[in-house]
Structure formats: structure tokens, C-alpha cells
Amino acid sequence: MLDLSMLESRLIVSCQAYPGEPLRDPRTMARMAQAAVAGGAVAVRIQGITDLEQTRVAVEVPMIGLWKDGADGVFITPTLEHALACVAAGSDIVAIDGTRRPRPDGRTLEETITALHAQTDALVMADCGSALDAKAAADAGADLIGTTLAGYTGERTKTDGPDLDLITEIAALDLGLPLIAEGRIHTPAQARACLDAGAFAVVVGTAITHPTTITGWFAGALAG
Numbered sequence: 001m002l003d004l005s006m007l008e009s010r011l012i013v014s015c016q017a018y019p020g021e022p023l024r025d026p027r028t029m030a031r032m033a034q035a036a037v038a039g040g041a042v043a044v045r046i047q048g049i050t051d052l053e054q055t056r057v058a059v060e061v062p063m064i065g066l067w068k069d070g071a072d073g074v075f076i077t078p079t080l081e082h083a084l085a086c087v088a089a090g091s092d093i094v095a096i097d098g099t100r101r102p103r104p105d106g107r108t109l110e111e112t113i114t115a116l117h118a119q120t121d122a123l124v125m126a127d128c129g130s131a132l133d134a135k136a137a138a139d140a141g142a143d144l145i146g147t148t149l150a151g152y153t154g155e156r157t158k159t160d161g162p163d164l165d166l167i168t169e170i171a172a173l174d175l176g177l178p179l180i181a182e183g184r185i186h187t188p189a190q191a192r193a194c195l196d197a198g199a200f201a202v203v204v205g206t207a208i209t210h211p212t213t214i215t216g217w218f219a220g221a222l223a224g
């Protein structure tokens with residue numbers, strides 16, 4: 001089982017390309033992960049079974065694996081079967097929807113986490129959208145709490161940058177679990193601010209690994 005202390009106050013990079021995009025290719029994402037590790041990422045977050053398999057042989061750092069299925073509602077590793085497949089593909093940590101919404105396979109979050117712990121050595125990161133989610137996920141047995149879904153479930157306003165208020169709020173709950181800041185962290189200063197607000201580690205995706213969005217930021221600034 002992974003020793004989480006190696007993640008403390010460090011950077012995790014999410015490498016994801018979306019359906020129809022030019023970089024949507026498992027070998028490309030594995031190379032992206034290698035590039036992130038070369039720059040100092042201590043772990044990577046990878047979406048999709050083939051991407052996980054390709055990245056597993058490309059980097060030695062821990063992988064947070066997820067499988068997105070669908071585009072709304074519960075779509076981040078929505079069922080136990082999706083989660084088991086992520087672990088079989090080499091995930092040290094499996095990221096699953098950690099909200100209080102009903103899950104498509106009818107299992108509760110607690111039932112899902114209990115089954116994962118019983119059947120695998122993987123740790124479970126609960127991708128949450130609010131402090132109530134975080135508390136419920138901790139009660140359900142999650143090993144890590146992520147702010148991944150803040151601004152995407154209707155419980156929180158979608159902030160321009162990271163939802164620092166939520167990070168502060170969850171940290172104050174003192175759940176006894178590592179809190180991973182994730183979502184719209186676009187600058188090194190924002191990453192630092194997440195740690196200062198009480199996060200244990202920080203996941204950055206778009207600002208490092210999504211060139212189309214980054215290009216859009218620059219192009220938009222020039223267009224005035």
C-alpha cells in the first residue's frame with residue numbers, strides 16, 4: 001500500500017485529453033506524464049484504462065487512476081467495476097466520485113470503498129464537490145479527499161481559480177485524511193495558496209497538460 005507521506009506538500013499532475021482532441025492517445029498521455037515527472041511531479045493522475053496501462057510502464061511514480069464514463073452526473077469512476085478496472089490497470093490510488101449523489105450501480109459510496117479495500121491494496125480518493133461531501137466520504141472510509149468536483153455539482157459556485165474557501169472549510173473539519181486540492185489551479189502562486197489554506201498536496205491538470213486551453217488563454221488576452 002502506498003505511503004502517502006511522499007505526496008505531502010508536493011505537486012501531482014493530471015494528464016488528460018478529452019474525446020475528439022488531437023492529443024487523445026494513450027501513448028501521448030504516457031509521454032505527457034513522463035514530461036510532468038521530469039519537471040517535478042511526484043505522482044500523476046491518469047484517466048482511462050489504456051492510458052493507465054501505458055503510463056504504468058512509462059513512469060515509476062504513483063498513479064491516481066480514474067475512468068470517466070459519461071459527461072454529467074456521477075461520471076468519475078462511477079461504479080465498483082470501473083474502479084476495479086483502474087486498479088487492475090496499475091493505479092496506486094483510485095479516484096472515484098465522492099459526492100452524495102446516487103451512483104449508477106446502486107451501491108453507496110461506503111459499499112464501493114469497502115469492496116475496493118477488501119479486494120485490492122489501492123487507496124481511494126473521493127472526488128468531492130462540497131464540505132458535506134468531504135465529511136460523508138471520510139465517514140464512508142475514503143483514504144484521501146479531493147476538491148475535484150467543487151463548482152461542478154451545483155453545491156459550490158465555480159470559482160475562476162481554486163476554491164480556496166472550500167479548502168479552508170474542509171481543512172477546518174479536521175477529518176484526519178489528506179486533503180488534495182484539485183480544480184482550476186492555474187498558477188504556481190495558486191498552488192502555493194492551496195497548501196497555505198490547508199491542502200496536503202495539489203493536483204494541477206489543465207494549466208500544465210492541456211495546451212488547447214492554455215493557448216486559448218493567450219489568444220484571448222491578445223484579442224483583448
Ligand SMILES: CC(=O)N[C@H](C=O)[C@@H](O)[C@H](O)[C@H](O)COP(=O)(O)O
Pocket residue numbers: 014016066148149152182183184185203204205206207
Ligand atoms: C471536473 C472534472 O471532470 N475534473 C477532471 C478530473 O479528473 C479533469 O477534467 C480535471 O482536468 C482535473 O480535475 C484537474 O483539474 P484542472 O484541469 O482544472 O487543473
